[in-house]
Amino acid sequence: MQVPVWVAVFSVLAAAQAARILVVLPTNTRSHYAMYGKLVEALTKRRHHLTVISHFPMKNSPPNYEEISLAGTIPEITNNLTKKNYSWKPDIVQNLESIMNECVQACDVVSRIPAVKALINSSATFDLVIVEVFGSDCFLPLGQRFQAPVVGLLSSVPLPWFNEQLGNPEATAYVPAYMTGFGQHMTLWERFANTMSVIGAKILYKYKSQLPSQVIADRLFGFGTKLDSLAKNYSLVISNSHFSINDVRPLVPALIEVGGLHLDESQKLSGELKSLLDASNEGVIYWSFGSMSRIETIPRNKLTEIFEAMSELSQTVLVKMDRKRLAANLTVPDNVYTMDWIPQYATLCHRNVKLFISHGGLLGTQEAVACGVPMLTVPLYADQALNARAMSDRGVSRTVLLKDSNKFNWREALRDLLRNTRYKENMLKLREIFIDRPMPPLETGIYWIEYVLRHKGAPHIRSPALDLTLTQYLLLDVGVLGIAISIMTIYILYKLFRYLCTRCIKWLPNEKISLEKRVGRNFSVFLCLLWRFKPKTN
Numbered sequence: 001m002q003v004p005v006w007v008a009v010f011s012v013l014a015a016a017q018a019a020r021i022l023v024v025l026p027t028n029t030r031s032h033y034a035m036y037g038k039l040v041e042a043l044t045k046r047r048h049h050l051t052v053i054s055h056f057p058m059k060n061s062p063p064n065y066e067e068i069s070l071a072g073t074i075p076e077i078t079n080n081l082t083k084k085n086y087s088w089k090p091d092i093v094q095n096l097e098s099i100m101n102e103c104v105q106a107c108d109v110v111s112r113i114p115a116v117k118a119l120i121n122s123s124a125t126f127d128l129v130i131v132e133v134f135g136s137d138c139f140l141p142l143g144q145r146f147q148a149p150v151v152g153l154l155s156s157v158p159l160p161w162f163n164e165q166l167g168n169p170e171a172t173a174y175v176p177a178y179m180t181g182f183g184q185h186m187t188l189w190e191r192f193a194n195t196m197s198v199i200g201a202k203i204l205y206k207y208k209s210q211l212p213s214q215v216i217a218d219r220l221f222g223f224g225t226k227l228d229s230l231a232k233n234y235s236l237v238i239s240n241s242h243f244s245i246n247d248v249r250p251l252v253p254a255l256i257e258v259g260g261l262h263l264d265e266s267q268k269l270s271g272e273l274k275s276l277l278d279a280s281n282e283g284v285i286y287w288s289f290g291s292m293s294r295i296e297t298i299p300r301n302k303l304t305e306i307f308e309a310m311s312e313l314s315q316t317v318l319v320k321m322d323r324k325r326l327a328a329n330l331t332v333p334d335n336v337y338t339m340d341w342i343p344q345y346a347t348l349c350h351r352n353v354k355l356f357i358s359h360g361g362l363l364g365t366q367e368a369v370a371c372g373v374p375m376l377t378v379p380l381y382a383d384q385a386l387n388a389r390a391m392s393d394r395g396v397s398r399t400v401l402l403k404d405s406n407k408f409n410w411r412e413a414l415r416d417l418l419r420n421t422r423y424k425e426n427m428l429k430l431r432e433i434f435i436d437r438p439m440p441p442l443e444t445g446i447y448w449i450e451y452v453l454r455h456k457g458a459p460h461i462r463s464p465a466l467d468l469t470l471t472q473y474l475l476l477d478v479g480v481l482g483i484a485i486s487i488m489t490i491y492i493l494y495k496l497f498r499y500l501c502t503r504c505i506k507w508l509p510n511e512k513i514s515l516e517k518r519v520g521r522n523f524s525v526f527l528c529l530l531w532r533f534k535p536k537t538n
Helices: 005-014 030-045 091-111 114-120 141-145 160-166 188-221 227-233 271-279 300-311 344-348 362-371 384-393 407-419 422-435 441-454 476-505 510-519 525-532
Strands: 020-024 049-054 065-069 128-132 150-154 236-239 255-257 284-288 316-320 336-339 353-358 375-377 397-399
Touching: 020 030, 030 049, 030 128, 030 150, 030 362, 030 441, 049 114, 065 114, 091 114, 091 188, 114 188, 128 141, 128 441, 141 188, 141 227, 160 188, 160 227, 188 227, 236 441, 255 441, 271 316, 284 344, 300 336, 300 407, 344 353, 344 362, 353 362, 353 407, 362 384, 362 422, 375 384, 375 407, 384 397, 397 407
Parallel strands: 020 049, 020 128, 049 065, 128 150, 150 236, 236 255, 284 316, 284 353, 316 336, 353 375, 375 397
Antiparallel strands: none
16 A cells, blocks of 8 residues: 555654754844744754754753853943944945944954864764854854855845855846845936945945955864855755745745744733733834834934924833933923833734834844834835835835934824834735745744755755856856857858859849949849849740
């Protein structure tokens, strides 16, 4: 009796053995760890043995979890919104350089920690290495060191330099690049700027990240394979994106979207916060710029005007900020309630929350979509302009730039978002698309990680584009061959026509030949044949 295919597949999945996995998360960014930590926790529950290098220690860790704590080695990344950088460089270049510098610095610090060096020089063995994919490749040699496949974790949409590493198509004609803030329907100028942004980002990454990272890797692992070669050997990369809110793009099989993986259904509201939300019958506006940007550092004159616009609203405004850091002479309206820390997902999903004011961070955007709450986005840096544009194009948000902020544009945007029901209706439709998937995002991520383990690195899903030269990938050689064939064909036809024309001329009467001598010998083949085979009259 033949066993059904689905039964056989289920048996293979159930029989998957626990594996030894090394996870390296060098950057000290709490928002990124919100995604990574979910995967780490889920892999632990699947009884894999994990060794994790991280800035965020796990509380009450199980026996199959070991940790090299990086806590305190690097200050947590935060942004002062009052600080101004005067530079001739465009904001896109400054933002990219800032990200790369922070990631390379994190790699440098982590690579000098004795416990990390001891692990690399130990006799430990691992079945899989998971590394953070963002602004540096310095820990990619771990896969070579432990002879294990490498899986990357990406907390954003695919980055410009990363597409090339995975053989993923760029499609700059309709896929907006990281940090550009364009939509999917671009003008001629936007498509040009988008393409140049991708090319410029790759060049910047080469010199600002990959070369400094190579120095760190050589110091830690010894001189060996170059990072740009190792970067083409990812078995799998898990991206915190989803086509419903991060634009439609072509994806190779080794790039898996798990946007919304971090959503935490177990979050609970404190008694004080729950009472506030329950009692706000007029509705609540929730304002947060995430863990990396402090609202209280907005320039005083702009924050004053924003508060003035909010004071005119009947809704309660709940703000994540440290009130003690505000200027002493800054008046906070009576309807503005501040808290140092707020469980964001649980708050957004409360029935009385009507609007989310956000900097456009990807995690917060996914949470707002999952809870069906319209947004007012104030993009500050990185991919936030891209996320804000994507939400605006879907009719679920409006955007106000911090540099242009004043009482009047905030008042107009807030009133429109609160009174116009189309924003809420569009967000509820988007929510249905976002959550409609074959498997929840966390289960999807775990499935594909274990898929790589089951199939020993899964080399069959690696893109063949990675084995092509740039000339072959861009079909430049095919274009040259096509042009050569076309020229040769035209030349042969030309010679044939000249031959036919010469033969045809011999058939013409004398008076036609004398006419030919006057006008030259370049007589049309058509006319020659027409004269030769003209119908005879009676």
